[in-house]
Amino acid sequence: MKWIVDYGLLGSFERQELLFHKVLPFFLEGAHIFVFALHERLSLEQEDFLEGLFPSKIPVIMKAESIEALQDLYDDYKGFETIPGLANMIFYQGICQRASDIHFEPLETSGRIRLRIDGELYTFKEIPLHIWKGLINRIKILSKLRLDETKRPQMGRHSVFFHHKEIDLRFSSHPTIFGESIVVRILDKHLKPLNLQELEFEEGFCRELSSLLKIPYGLIIFTGPTGSGKTTTLFALLNQLNTPAINIMTLEDPVEYILEGAKQTEIKPGTLEEFNEGIRSILRQDPDVILIGEMRDEETARMAFRAAMTGHKVFSTLHANTAFQVIQRLTDLGLPLNLISGNLKGIISQRLVRKIAPQSASGFLGRIPIGEIIKIDETLDEMIARGDSIHAMEKYALSQNFVPLKEYAMNLARKNLTTLQEIEKAVL
Numbered sequence: 001m002k003w004i005v006d007y008g009l010l011g012s013f014e015r016q017e018l019l020f021h022k023v024l025p026f027f028l029e030g031a032h033i034f035v036f037a038l039h040e041r042l043s044l045e046q047e048d049f050l051e052g053l054f055p056s057k058i059p060v061i062m063k064a065e066s067i068e069a070l071q072d073l074y075d076d077y078k079g080f081e082t083i084p085g086l087a088n089m090i091f092y093q094g095i096c097q098r099a100s101d102i103h104f105e106p107l108e109t110s111g112r113i114r115l116r117i118d119g120e121l122y123t124f125k126e127i128p129l130h131i132w133k134g135l136i137n138r139i140k141i142l143s144k145l146r147l148d149e150t151k152r153p154q155m156g157r158h159s160v161f162f163h164h165k166e167i168d169l170r171f172s173s174h175p176t177i178f179g180e181s182i183v184v185r186i187l188d189k190h191l192k193p194l195n196l197q198e199l200e201f202e203e204g205f206c207r208e209l210s211s212l213l214k215i216p217y218g219l220i221i222f223t224g225p226t227g228s229g230k231t232t233t234l235f236a237l238l239n240q241l242n243t244p245a246i247n248i249m250t251l252e253d254p255v256e257y258i259l260e261g262a263k264q265t266e267i268k269p270g271t272l273e274e275f276n277e278g279i280r281s282i283l284r285q286d287p288d289v290i291l292i293g294e295m296r297d298e299e300t301a302r303m304a305f306r307a308a309m310t311g312h313k314v315f316s317t318l319h320a321n322t323a324f325q326v327i328q329r330l331t332d333l334g335l336p337l338n339l340i341s342g343n344l345k346g347i348i349s350q351r352l353v354r355k356i357a358p359q360s361a362s363g364f365l366g367r368i369p370i371g372e373i374i375k376i377d378e379t380l381d382e383m384i385a386r387g388d389s390i391h392a393m394e395k396y397a398l399s400q401n402f403v404p405l406k407e408y409a410m411n412l413a414r415k416n417l418t419t420l421q422e423i424e425k426a427v428l
Contacts, residue, residue, distance in 0.1 A: 015074055021049045024070055029163055033057040036064045083134040087142070091169065093124065094186060095162050100227060101186065104139060106132065106179035118354050118367050119227060139182055143171035151175050165190050170254060193235035193257045200368045202411070208373045209233075209348070213241055218345030219308040223320045229352045229369050230317050231256050234291070238262070238315070241289055250291035251278040267293065279303045292316040298334040305335065308343045322405065323349035323374045324390045341385035347374040349405055351426040353418045368417060370409040370426065374402065
């Protein structure tokens with residue numbers, strides 16, 4: 001594990017100057033300056049030196065083992081003159097710029113770094129080929145990927161510290177004709193779930209979401225593409241349910257939010273903690289509310305429905321284009337209609353669109369959610385049991401004031417919160 005280092009701050013000092021005083025300032029945050037030093041307490045001379053550089057800043061000491069270790073730290077991190085420094089700089093910039101993912105992409109004559117910010121990919125830097133190989137090897141070493149394996153996908157992880165917090169980095173490699181592509185997902189392991197009002201949904205939509213929580217048992221499914229905010233909304237609902245009187249248990253891959261008091265399990269593929277075995281184990285733990293991160297196959301889906309049948313409130317996600325298409329996806333997985341009927345209580349489909357911000361250089365800053373909710377009433381439940389068409393169900397729902405995803409989004413455009421172009425990208 002490493003601390004994220006501000007390469008610009010460190011690179012602004014002369015090596016000999018810092019090593020003479022045996023302190024290495026590497027990160028500035030608020031009233032604090034983080035420094036590497038040989039001892040847990042600074043000498044008066046060192047305090048004076050730092051006070052001259054950073055007036056009124058309080059030093060936070062990270063102990064280095066020796067003067068040689070300080071020299072190595074400086075040489076490793078100064079700008080991107082070294083491969084470790086370059087890798088560190090890329091992670092630092094990704095986190096600072098609120099990127100959800102960092103893409104390391106091999107091209108024919110160079111390597112390219114792209115950052116996904118607010119759902120859009122932006123080119124951050126191009127790397128010459130003579131440096132690219134070393135950079136990819138450094139990334140693989142950090143994430144404990146096999147250096148000798150370049151033809152098969154691999155997955156790994158690494159952690160760094162940033163702003164007093166541990167940031168989890170999830171690595172995925174994939175072979176391409178020009179070399180390995182590596183994508184790094186950035187996860188703040190200490191994110192706290194938001195409440196519904198903080199999600200920026202329309203007020204009426206929040207009321208409908210809250211009403212789903214009053215259902216005593218059954219399955220509520222969230223759908224939408226990767227990065228559409230499903231997990232954030234889901235945990236806002238769980239946060240609303242979270243009281244000392246409720247036993248909430250989760251199976252996730254990965255854990256993205258920490259829900260205080262809940263028993264959260266991170267799935268590790270290839271171990272007994274896989275979803276199916278995990279659900280069986282959870283049902284022996286007297287849960288009230290169960291979160292199953294994703295229904296990936298027929299067995300997982302069947303077990304989710306059986307948990308709902310036995311008096312549990314179950315939340316899960318499933319990939320589908322619209323809320324109503326979730327029902328079709330469940331039958332495609334092999335679930336019989338008589339299992340879906342009576343147990344499926346609600347479906348939420350969600351996307352994110354960029355939010356207009358005239359003061360921003362790009363014209364956008366951050367994203368806001370758009371969504372549609374289906375509450376399975378008695379009539380819809382009977383239609384599911386009969387195997388009625390999706391079109392027939394949609395027609396009935398519209399007669400009951402169902403607001404489709406696109407209509408919800410158009411309301412935001414009319415309020416000048418987003419643009420028609422953003423809506424076209426998000427909604428089919």
